[in-house]
Each structure stands twice: as C-alpha cells, then as structure tokens.
Amino acid sequence: xxxxxxxxxxxxxxxxxxxxxxxxxxxxxxxxxxxxxxxxxxxxxxxxxxxxxxxxxxxxxxxxxxxxxxxxxxxxxxxxxxxxxxxxxxxxxxxxxxxxxxxxxxxxxxxxxxxxxxxxxxxxxxxxxxxxxxxxxxxxxxxxxxxxxxxxxxxxxxxxxxxxxxxxxxxxxxxxxxxxxxxxxxxxxxxxxxxxxxxxxxxxxxxxxxxxxxxxxxxxxxxxxxxxxxxxxxxxxxxxxxxxxxxxxxxxxxxxxxxxxxxxxxxxxxxxxxxxxxxxxxxxxxxxxxxxxxxxxxxxxxxxxxxxxxxxxxxxxxxxxxxxxxxxxxxxxxxxxxxxxxxxxxxxxxxxxxxxxxxxxxxxxxxxxxxxxxxxxxxxxxxxxxxxxxxxxxxxxxxxxxxxxxxxxxxxxxxxxxxxxxxxxxxxxxxxxxxxxxxxxxxxxxxxxxxxxxx
Numbered sequence: 001x002x003x004x005x006x007x008x009x010x011x012x013x014x015x016x017x018x019x020x021x022x023x024x025x026x027x028x029x030x031x032x033x034x035x036x037x038x039x040x041x042x043x044x045x046x047x048x049x050x051x052x053x054x055x056x057x058x059x060x061x062x063x064x065x066x067x068x069x070x071x072x073x074x075x076x077x078x079x080x081x082x083x084x085x086x087x088x089x090x091x092x093x094x095x096x097x098x099x100x101x102x103x104x105x106x107x108x109x110x111x112x113x114x115x116x117x118x119x120x121x122x123x124x125x126x127x128x129x130x131x132x133x134x135x136x137x138x139x140x141x142x143x144x145x146x147x148x149x150x151x152x153x154x155x156x157x158x159x160x161x162x163x164x165x166x167x168x169x170x171x172x173x174x175x176x177x178x179x180x181x182x183x184x185x186x187x188x189x190x191x192x193x194x195x196x197x198x199x200x201x202x203x204x205x206x207x208x209x210x211x212x213x214x215x216x217x218x219x220x221x222x223x224x225x226x227x228x229x230x231x232x233x234x235x236x237x238x239x240x241x242x243x244x245x246x247x248x249x250x251x252x253x254x255x256x257x258x259x260x261x262x263x264x265x266x267x268x269x270x271x272x273x274x275x276x277x278x279x280x281x282x283x284x285x286x287x288x289x290x291x292x293x294x295x296x297x298x299x300x301x302x303x304x305x306x307x308x309x310x311x312x313x314x315x316x317x318x319x320x321x322x323x324x325x326x327x328x329x330x331x332x333x334x335x336x337x338x339x340x341x342x343x344x345x346x347x348x349x350x351x352x353x354x355x356x357x358x359x360x361x362x363x364x365x366x367x368x369x370x371x372x373x374x375x376x377x378x379x380x381x382x383x384x385x386x387x388x389x390x391x392x393x394x395x396x397x398x399x400x401x402x403x404x405x406x407x408x409x410x411x412x413x414x415x416x417x418x419x420x421x422x423x424x425x426x427x428x429x430x431x432x433x434x435x436x437x438x439x440x441x442x443x444x445x446x447x448x449x450x451x452x453x454x455x
Contacts, residue, residue, distance in 0.1 A: 005077050007034055007044055007086060009054050011093035018042050023082045025226045026072030027201045029119070030085055031065055044091060045119060047112075051087055052104065053094045053120065060122045071202075073226045079261070080254035084222055097124045110136045111194055114155050130165065137169065150178045151192045158198050204231070212241070221249050225258065232262040239272055256282040267296055274300035281305075286312050287319035294321060294328035303332060307339040310346060317346040322359065329363055336368035344372070345400045353379055375399075386411070390422055397425070402432045420449055 005020040018034035030046040041057040043065045055062060075081050094100050101124060104116055114136065117129040133156055140149035153175075156166040170179075181190055188210060190196050200211045208231050215224040228242045242262060246255040256279035263276045273296055280289035286309045293301045309315065325343075329336060340363070347356050357376045363369040375395055382392040393408030406429045412422040427442040 005082060005086065007032065008090040009042070009044075009093050010090050015090065018044075020077045020082060020086070022069065022077060023075045023079070023085055024068040024072040025074075025081075025223060026068045027115075027198050029068065029072075029115075031068050031072075032082070032085065033069070042093075044087075046085065047108075047116060050107075051091055052107070052116070053100055054091045055094050055120065055123055062120065062122065064118050064121050073230050075226075075261075080250060080257055081222065081226055083254075084249075094123075097128070100124065101128065110139075111152070111155065114152065115159055115194070115198070118159050133163075133166065146174060147178055150175045151195060154182055155192070155195050155198070158195060158202070205234075208235075208238075212238070221245055225249070229258065229262045233265045236263075236266060236269060236272060239269070243275075252282065255279065260285075260288075268292075268298075270298060270300040273298035277301050277305075281309060284314065286310075286315045291319075291321045291324065294324040297328055297331065303335045303339050307335070307342045310339065310342045315346065317350055326359065326362060329369070330366060332366070333368060336366060337372060340369050340372050341399065344376075348399065348401055353383070386415070389415075390419070390425070393425060393429075397429065397432075400432075402429050405429050406433070418449070420446075423449060 006017045007020055008015060009018055016036055018036055020032055020034045022033045024031045024033070028048050032044040032046070034042050034044060036042065043053075043055050043057075043062060044051060045053045045055070045065070055065075097120070100120060104113055108116060110132070113132055117124055117132055121129065133152070137149055137152045140146070140152060150170065153166045153170040156163055157170065160166070181187070187199055188196070188207075197214060200207045200214065204211050204227060208227070211227060212224060212231075215221075215227065225242070225245050228238055228245065231238060232242060246258055250258060259276055259279040260283070263272055268276055273292065277289050277293055277298065280286070280292065289309060290306060292298070293306065329340065332339075340360075344356065344360075347359075351359075353376065357373075357380050360369070360373050360376060364373045375398065379392060379395050382388045382395070385392070389408040390412040393405040393412065396402075396405035396408060406426065409422050409426045409429060412419060413426065416422065423442060423446050427439060427446050430439040430442060
C-alpha cells in the first residue's frame with residue numbers, strides 16, 4: 001500500500017492536494033488530518049458518512065477536533081480504514097462560519113447540531129454555539145416537553161462536560177425525576193438514541209458488546225471494524241466477528257494489514273496466530289512473521305512454512321529476534337533440521353562460525369539438531385587444519401556455503417592436483433554456483449582423470 005494518500009480540495013477556484021496523515025473516529029464523526037505544501041494542517045470532517053467541512057488551522061485553532069485524536073480511535077496513514085474513508089470527489093474548503101452554519105442547519109436536526117457546533121469551536125464563535133444550546137433547550141421548555149429539555153442538557157454535558165450553563169440548568173429541581181434515567185445502571189434504557197450512542201462510545205471498554213451490536217445493526221461496518229481493532233488489543237473473544245467483517249468488506253492485502261493491526265499488541269490464540277503469520281507473509285514482512293511465531297511459540301505454524309520464508313532472498317536476518325527463536329526451536333521436534341539448516345545459511349552471511357556455534361549450543365539436546373550442531377563444531381575444529389580442507393569443504397557444501405566450499409576444495413587441489421575427489425567436488429560446486437563454463441571445463445578434466453586412472 002502506498003505511503004502517500006491525498007485528498008483534493010478546492011478553494012477560490014483553485015485546486016490543491018492535501019497529504020493525508022491520520023484518521024480519528026469518534027461516535028458518528030470521522031476526522032481526516034492532512035497537510036498542504038506549506039505544512040498547514042487541515043481537518044476534513046465527516047459526519048454519518050458525509051463530509052461536512054474542511055477547515056484549516058491557518059487562522060483558527062480547533063481544540064475539539066484535536067481532542068478527537070486523543071479520545072477517539074486513531075489510525076496513521078497508510079491504513080485500509082483511511083483508504084475506505086476517503087471522499088470520491090474533491091472537497092471544498094469551508095468559506096466562512098456563516099456558510100458552515102447555514103449548511104449544517106440545512107442538513108441536520110437541532111439535536112445533532114448540539115454535537116456538531118462544538119467541533120468547530122473558534123471558527124463558529126462560542127456565542128453562536130451557546131445561543132444554539134439555549135434556543136434548543138428553551139424551545140422544548142416552552143412547549144412543556146421537560147424530558148426532551150433535560151435530554152438536551154445531558155447531551156451538551158456529554159459533549160462539553162464542563163459547560164456551566166448546562167450544569168446549572170440540569171440542577172433545577174423539576175428535572176429530578178429524570179435524573180435517575182441517566183445514572184450508570186439505567187443509562188442503557190434511555191430512549192435518547194443520540195445520547196446513548198455517544199455515551200456507549202465514550203465508555204466503549206465497559207460497554208463494548210452494546211456498541212458493536214449498535215454499529216452492526218446500522219450496517220456501519222467501517223466503524224465496527226475500527227472498534228474491533230481497538231478492542232482486540234485487550235480481548236480476543238470477538239475475533240470471529242472481526243474475521244467476518246474482513247472477509248466481507250476488504251481485499252486480501254487489506255485483510256492482512258488489518259489483522260496485523262488488531263493482533264500486534266496482544267498474545268494471539270493459535271488460530272489467530274497462524275492467520276497473523278499468513279497475513280505477514282502476504283505483506284512480505286517475513287521477519288515479523290518469524291518473530292511472531294517464536295515470540296508466542298505458535299504451534300499452528302508448520303515448520304516447513306518457516307523453512308520456506310527463511311530462505312527468501314528479501315529476508316533481513318539481522319531483524320530476527322534470535323533469542324526468542326532459540327527458545328522456540330528448543331521446543332520443536334519435527335522437521336527442525338530443515339529449518340535450522342536454512343537458518344544457518346542466512347546466519348553465515350552476517351555472523352562468524354564461532355558465534356553461530358555458541359548460539360546453537362542449547363539446541364544440542366534436541367535430536368533434530370544434534371547432527372547439525374556436531375557439523376558446526378567440526379567446521380570450527382577443521383578451519384585451521386590444512387590437511388582437512390576436503391572434509392571442511394564438504395561440510396560447507398552441506399550448508400549451501402558454496403563459495404567457502406570452493407575455497408576449501410581448491411586448496412585441496414593445490415596440495416594434491418591428482419586428487420580425484422577434490423576435482424569432483426569442485427565440479428559439483430561450480431554447478432551449484434551456476435558457473436557453467438567452469439563446470440564444463442572441470443567436467444572435461446574429471447573425465448580425462450577418470451580415463452587416465454582406468455588405463
């Protein structure tokens with residue numbers, strides 16, 4: 001997935017690209033933070049799947065919008081949920097607070113405006129926001145709708161907990177009979193769906209089942225995916241729900257990214273672990289796939305699959321957690337020799353033989369690696385033995401260290417040019433190295449030696 005994602009905005013008949021940085025999801029609101037070429041921060045605000053404003057920090061600050069990036073669920077670009085939240089058409093930079101107010105009043109109910117106006121604090125003057133609060137409240141009071149008037153006060157307090165006017169009004173004795181409905185044990189019975197949804201989101205750790213059910217009932221799969229990613233960091237019991245959403249709404253690559261995002265901070269179950277392993281392989285993050293397997297000792301990851309990716313040319317061996325990998329391998333029994341042999345091929349590119357011998361010693365008690373450990377010990381012993389270079393070369397050959405093997409066989413040939421075995425091994429090694437001309441020459445030489453020995 002590309003690291004750069006852009007939103008096109010239009011202002012004064014000019015078009016410019018904004019570089020997307022992050023996404024905050026909160027209640028029914030999504031805010032995309034993006035910057036222009038002058039590093040000016042823009043907030044692209046979406047409410048109920050509809051973009052309602054694009055505001056810039058050049059002349060205003062937006063503390064409430066910024067607050068959503070600490071209280072909401074945040075994703076950094078690049079991310080599939082950001083990609084899914086992008087508009088499919090250019091957005092218009094919001095011209096003025098009057099224009100914004102007019103557009104909001106046209107589209108949304110007075111009660112929804114109680115949530116939306118505070119988002120643009122400093123752009124929409126505080127006096128205008130307070131006027132909206134009071135007008136909506138007194139409209140209900142004049143009509144004798146005290147319960148709805150109290151709902152307004154509670155909604156304001158939920159959005160702005162320190163709003164003094166709302167607190168003072170709510171303390172009125174005539175609202176006493178409604179207060180019990182908003183106490184913790186009764187709040188889920190409230191008929192005020194706008195307040196209830198906001199309350200459940202703000203308390204989503206404790207009320208997660210209710211929040212997820214609400215989002216799924218409304219087919220808000222994007223929001224449901226976001227809250228599941230956050231919740232799975234502490235509780236993996238909702239993993240099947242998460243997988244269902246992934247398979248239904250996202251591509252294979254996007255599924256892999258989202259799966260990793262959800263599982264990276266919590267010990268996965270065996271089933272989750274294997275799917276996470278496969279996701280990382282799909283993303284070509286081979287080192288993380290091996291590290292996850294060794295860190296959590298995943299029993300569902302076949303050692304043969306590890307052996308395949310350890311040989312991948314793009315694998316960066318220095319990024320492996322070798323301490324965890326060592327502990328993991330001690331517990332393995334089947335096919336471990338295949339993996340360890342492949343691992344040694346990689347380690348020999350960056351570590352000397354003495355370090356590798358020391359690292360592999362704890363695996364000596366494992367039947368699957370005992371032969372390999374002895375082979376490495378033999379390599380260490382034979383390195384300084386000029387008369388044992390043929391044997392040393394054979395050991396390097398077994399480890400696919402063909403260049404080192406060729407050095408040993410060539411040394412042996414210098415000592416004994418008529419050594420048929422040394423010439424035979426040199427020929428085989430050139431073939432493995434893909435050096436066809438040298439291979440053909442030595443094959444000819446080998447045939448000539450064989451014919452001479454037969455005479």
